[in-house]
Amino acid sequence: xxxxxxxxxxxxxxxxxxxxxxxxxxxxxxxxxxxxxxxxxxxxxxxxxxxxxxxxxxxxxxxxxxxxxxxxxxx
Amino acid sequence: xxxxxxxxxxxxxxxxxxxxxxxxxxxxxxxxxxxxxxxxxxxxxxxxxxxxxxxxxxxxxxxxxxxxxxxxxxxxxxxxxxxxxxxxxxxxxxxxxxxxxxxxxxxxxxxxxxxxxxxxxxxxxxxxxxxxxxxxxxxxxxxxxxxxxxxxxxxxxxxxxxxxxxxxxxxxxxxxxxxxxxxxxxxxxxxxxxxxxxxxxxxxxxxxxxxxxxxxxxxxxxxxxxxxxxxxxxxxxxxxxxxxxxxx
Numbered sequence: 613x614x615x616x617x618x619x620x621x622x623x624x625x626x627x628x629x630x631x632x633x634x635x636x637x638x639x640x641x642x643x644x645x646x647x648x649x650x651x652x653x654x655x656x657x658x659x660x661x662x663x664x665x666x667x668x669x670x671x672x673x674x675x676x677x678x679x680x681x682x683x684x685x686x687x
Numbered sequence: 688x689x690x691x692x693x694x695x696x697x698x699x700x701x702x703x704x705x706x707x708x709x710x711x712x713x714x715x716x717x718x719x720x721x722x723x724x725x726x727x728x729x730x731x732x733x734x735x736x737x738x739x740x741x742x743x744x745x746x747x748x749x750x751x752x753x754x755x756x757x758x759x760x761x762x763x764x765x766x767x768x769x770x771x772x773x774x775x776x777x778x779x780x781x782x783x784x785x786x787x788x789x790x791x792x793x794x795x796x797x798x799x800x801x802x803x804x805x806x807x808x809x810x811x812x813x814x815x816x817x818x819x820x821x822x823x824x825x826x827x828x829x830x831x832x833x834x835x836x837x838x839x840x841x842x843x844x845x846x847x848x849x850x851x852x853x854x855x856x857x858x859x860x861x862x863x864x865x866x867x868x869x870x871x872x873x874x875x876x877x878x879x880x881x882x883x884x885x886x887x888x889x890x891x892x893x894x895x896x897x898x899x900x901x902x903x904x905x906x907x908x909x910x911x912x913x914x915x916x917x918x919x920x921x922x923x924x925x926x927x928x929x930x931x932x933x934x935x
Contacts, residue, residue: 660761663914663917664917664918664921666914667914667915667917668918670865671857671861671864671918674861674864674865675860675861675864677864677868678864678868681868681871685692
């Protein structure tokens with residue numbers, strides 16, 4: 613294969629963690645909504661934990677994106 | 688189309704070199720200065736009157752104070768009050784870095800790994816120094832979680848040590864990567880619009896699509912800018928908690 617093609621392919625493979633991040637974020641949103649639906653009074657307590665979990669999970673996707681960008685544009 | 692990475696380029700404003708070391712006053716340093724001046728002027732101006740019924744500026748300063756104080760109380764406990772100046776400064780520096788970066792033609796100094804890594808390693812060193820100062824060699828019990836069966840320890844301890852050592856890396860990479868990725872995304876979508884407008888004809892109309900989507904993304908980016916500052920501060924709190932109390 614040509615080098616350019618391999619680079620693009622590597623960039624694509626490096627984005628595979630997005631599958632897991634997508635599932636994880638879905639679970640966070642789902643359980644947050646379910647918890648608040650069952651007990652609306654807990655919303656204030658859960659908000660902070662929910663945002664922290666969201667940011668930590670999303671950061672993984674950003675790591676993958678960064679590695680992908682590096683492979684395609686720099687490497 | 689303009690290069691989306693171009694916005695992160697550091698350019699010297701006042702070239703300066705001492706003993707072969709380049710210490711030029713760059714655009715990064717300029718925006719850091721703006722952040723320092725802005726936060727200092729705002730906080731002194733807001734708290735000058737010290738009214739019982741606060742005006743708008745004082746109310747905002749008190750809100751900021753209460754937010755960080757609540758974060759420390761929830762995550763470290765009452766003993767964490769001694770760390771308030773540190774956490775407050777970190778939070779304001781990162782928040783202003785992220786928020787000032789949202790201004791057009793500005794420079795996001797938190798989008799550089801050296802800036803975030805310096806902050807993160809500073810916290811790491813503080814945790815180490817205060818931890819050993821307060822607890823001595825008992826600080827190593829951090830690597831032995833309570834209630835773990837004996838035969839699991841050879842597996843758990845290396846994992847705990849690894850996760851301790853990787854903290855400054857993840858803390859700094861999380862912030863800088865979020866800023867980089869967000870700003871690149873904005874630039875790429877803006878580039879779509881520019882390209883479509885330049886094509887003319889029907890494409891001019893279609894070019895409004897990416898522009899509208901970009902407006903949504905900017906709102907999202909403001910959320911991320913705040914959220915990352917919050918996460919940076921809260922993780923510093925969680926790490927500093929180890930210096931306050933150690934499960935014996």
